[in-house]
Amino acid sequence: MVSAPATRRRRWLVPAIAVAVVAVAAAGLLIARNGQANGGKKKDEKDKVAAAPVEISTVGKGTISTYLETTTVLEAENSATLVARRQGQVVALLAEEGQSVAQGQVLARLEDTEARISLERAKVTLEQAESDAARARMLHERGVQAQTTLDELTFKLRTAKENVAQAQYDLAQTRIVAPFSGKVVARTIQLGETVTPGKECFRVDDFSPLLARVHFPEREQNRVAVGHTATLALDAHPDRTFPAKVSIVNPTIDRANGTFKVTLEVHDPTATLRPGSFARVRLEAASFADVVLLPRKAVLTEDGDSYVYVAQGDSVDRVAVELGAIDGDTAQILSGLTPGTKVVTVGQGGLKQGARIKPVAF
Numbered sequence: 001m002v003s004a005p006a007t008r009r010r011r012w013l014v015p016a017i018a019v020a021v022v023a024v025a026a027a028g029l030l031i032a033r034n035g036q037a038n039g040g041k042k043k044d045e046k047d048k049v050a051a052a053p054v055e056i057s058t059v060g061k062g063t064i065s066t067y068l069e070t071t072t073v074l075e076a077e078n079s080a081t082l083v084a085r086r087q088g089q090v091v092a093l094l095a096e097e098g099q100s101v102a103q104g105q106v107l108a109r110l111e112d113t114e115a116r117i118s119l120e121r122a123k124v125t126l127e128q129a130e131s132d133a134a135r136a137r138m139l140h141e142r143g144v145q146a147q148t149t150l151d152e153l154t155f156k157l158r159t160a161k162e163n164v165a166q167a168q169y170d171l172a173q174t175r176i177v178a179p180f181s182g183k184v185v186a187r188t189i190q191l192g193e194t195v196t197p198g199k200e201c202f203r204v205d206d207f208s209p210l211l212a213r214v215h216f217p218e219r220e221q222n223r224v225a226v227g228h229t230a231t232l233a234l235d236a237h238p239d240r241t242f243p244a245k246v247s248i249v250n251p252t253i254d255r256a257n258g259t260f261k262v263t264l265e266v267h268d269p270t271a272t273l274r275p276g277s278f279a280r281v282r283l284e285a286a287s288f289a290d291v292v293l294l295p296r297k298a299v300l301t302e303d304g305d306s307y308v309y310v311a312q313g314d315s316v317d318r319v320a321v322e323l324g325a326i327d328g329d330t331a332q333i334l335s336g337l338t339p340g341t342k343v344v345t346v347g348q349g350g351l352k353q354g355a356r357i358k359p360v361a362f
Contacts, residue, residue: 053360055346056311059294059337065287066325068224069280072214074266076205076275078180082107084195085173093191095202101178107202108189112174119167122160129153129160182206185275205275210266212244214281215259223285224249230264230283234273242266242273246283288325288332296331298345299323309351311342311359318353 088110095107136153139145186203189195212232216224230244248263264281266273298308299321306323309316324332337343344351351357 051314051356051358052351053347054309054311054344054351054357055361056342056359057295057298057345059292059333059339059341059343061290061339062293063287063289064291064293064325064327064330064332066223066285066327068216068220068283068285070214070216070283071278071280072212074273074275074277074279075211075213076182076207077209077211077265078182078206079275080179080204081200082176082179082202082204084110084176084189084197084199084201086110086170087194087196088112088174089194090189090191093187093189095178095184095187097184097187099184101182101184101204103178103181105178106175107178107184108176110174110176110195112171115167115171115174119164119171122163122167126157126160126164129157133157176201178204180204180206207271207273207275208267210268210273210275211247212264212266212279212281214262214264214283215254215257216262216283218253218258218260220285221249221253221260224262224283228284230281232264232266232279232281234277234279236277237272240272242268242279244281286325291324292333292337292339294321294331294333294337294343295345296326296329298343298348299331300348308337309344309348310337311344311357314358315354315356316344316348316351318351 090108091111092109093107094109095101095105101107133150133153133156136145136150140147140150182204184202185205187201188203189199189201195201212230224246226246226249228246230246232242232244234240234242244264244266246262247265248261250261250263253260262283264283294308299306300308305320307318307320310319319336321336322334324334326332344357347357
C-alpha cells in the first residue's frame with residue numbers, strides 16, 4: 001500500500017519534468033534560429049568582400065615595335081671653317097651670319113691690286129710668247145728656222161701659260177668662297193681688317209641633312225641596320241617629332257665603353273632644326289605584325305614569372321603568360337592568351353585564384 005506522501009510527490013514531479021523538456025526544446029530551437037541567422041549574415045558579408053570591382057579589357061592582335069632610346073646633339077653634315085690664304089686688307093664683306101649661300105659664292109674680298117697687276121703682266125707675256133712661237137713654227141716649216149730656236153720658244157710659251165695660271169690662282173686667293181651650299185654660322189673678320197694666312201674668317205654649315213650620331217651597347221648591334229627609322233624629340237619643339245633614318249652603322253666596337261656608333265640622317269624641309277640642338281632619339285629596332293597584344297598594365301610579376309587574371313564569368317583564373325616586345329603601354333603576348341580573352345587590367349592587385357569580381361568602368 002502506497003503512502004499518501006509518495007502519491008503527492010508523483011503528482012508534482014511529472015508536470016515538472018514535462019515543463020523542463022519543453023524549456024530545453026524551446027532553447028534549442030532559439031539557438032538554432034540564431035545560428036542560422038548569424039551564419040547567413042556572415043555569408044553575405046563574405047560575398048560582398050569577394051566581389052572586387054575591376055576593369056576588363058579584351059586581348060587583341062596588331063603590330064608592335066621595339067625601340068632603342070638615347071640622347072645626342074645634332075650636327076651639320078658638312079661644316080667648314082674658312083681661313084685667309086694670303087695676307088691682305090678686307091675690302092668687301094658679301095655675306096653675314098644666318099645667310100644662305102651657294103657653292104662657289106664669294107663671301108669676302110681682300111685687297112687685290114697687286115694680284116691683278118701680276119695677272120695682267122703674265123697675260124701680256126703669254127701673248128708675246130704665243131706670237132713668237134707661232135712665227136717660229138712657220139719659219140721652221142719653210143726651213144729657215146733652226147729646231148733649237150723653235151724648241152726654245154715653245155718652252156717659253158709653256159712657261160708663260162704656267163705664269164698666267166699662277167697669277168690667276170694668286171688673285172683667287174684674295175676671295176673667300178663658300179665650298180658648298182649652306183648657311184653662314186660665324187663671321188670672324190671685320191671690314192678694313194688686315195688678315196694674315198690662316199686667319200679664321202667664316203664658318204659655313206650645311207643644314208640638309210643634319211646628322212645625329214648615337215651610341216648603343218654592343219649587344220644591340222644585330223638589331224640595328226641601315227634604313228631603320230627613328231624619331232627625334234626636342235625640348236624646344238615639345239609638340240613635334242622629326243623623322244630620321246639610319247645611314248651608317250659603324251662595324252667596330254669602342255673598347256673604352258663597349259658601344260658602337262650609329263649615324264642618323266635627319267631631313268627637315270621646314271628648316272626648324274639647328275646644329276647643336278639637344279635631341280632625344282627613339283630608334284625602331286624591330287617590328288612585329290599580326291601578333292597578340294595586351295595592355296601592359298594587366299601583367300603582374302611574381303618571382304620573375306609574369307601572369308594575368310582572366311575573367312571567367314563573375315570570377316577569375318590566374319594564367320601564366322610569356323611576354324615579347326613591349327612598346328609603351330602595350331605588350332606582346334607570346335604564349336598563355338588568345339585574341340578575344342577577357343583580362344583584368346585594373347584592380348587585379350588584390351585578387352587571388354577564383355576570386356569573385358564585378359566589372360566596372362574606371
